Amino acid sequence: MTNLTEQQQQDSKNMQAKLRVVNERLANLDKEAERVDALPRGHGDRSPSPPPIYGLDGKRKNTRAVRWRERYTAECQDLLEGIMRLSNKGAGGPAVGLPTGATSLLIRRRVKKIRIPVEEHPNYNFIGLIIGPRGKTQKELEAKTGCKIAIRAGGSVKEGARGCHDGKVM
Numbered sequence: 001m002t003n004l005t006e007q008q009q010q011d012s013k014n015m016q017a018k019l020r021v022v023n024e025r026l027a028n029l030d031k032e033a034e035r036v037d038a039l040p041r042g043h044g045d046r047s048p049s050p051p052p053i054y055g056l057d058g059k060r061k062n063t064r065a066v067r068w069r070e071r072y073t074a075e076c077q078d079l080l081e082g083i084m085r086l087s088n089k090g091a092g093g094p095a096v097g098l099p100t101g102a103t104s105l106l107i108r109r110r111v112k113k114i115r116i117p118v119e120e121h122p123n124y125n126f127i128g129l130i131i132g133p134r135g136k137t138q139k140e141l142e143a144k145t146g147c148k149i150a151i152r153a154g155g156s157v158k159e160g161a162r163g164c165h166d167g168k169v170m
Helices: 006-027 029-038 064-090 101-106 126-131 133-145
Strands: none
Touching: 006 029, 006 064, 029 064, 126 133
């Protein structure tokens, strides 16, 4: 017997159905990618490919199959996280957020790099505004969003913080 409401049970069933479809796509991915690659350019089922990216071994890293696999795997992980959220709510867990403990190891870490336009606005102190006095603004942003903010730029770390003095490594 579950502790989920009718709506939560329906949401869970919908997510499970979507998960089955995504897993089916993953299982047939290579055959489908070969079929689409065999179509002539400009065909309605064939999307334009991005410029090729090659690895150190000389093999192409961004083939249609690789791009689709990344997309379907991410979709599968999103659905699994949603199902875990719902099952955690029904088990008396927190209403918001993801499960804690061992299942939190299954949750992927998301990374988003945001470029700060320092070159376009050289007189604006972006780093100081983000960090704030003694890092207070940065800590508040991290607490509100639940993410970690790491600033990687020249001048974002005070001298002496990394063992530097007068621009020289100690």
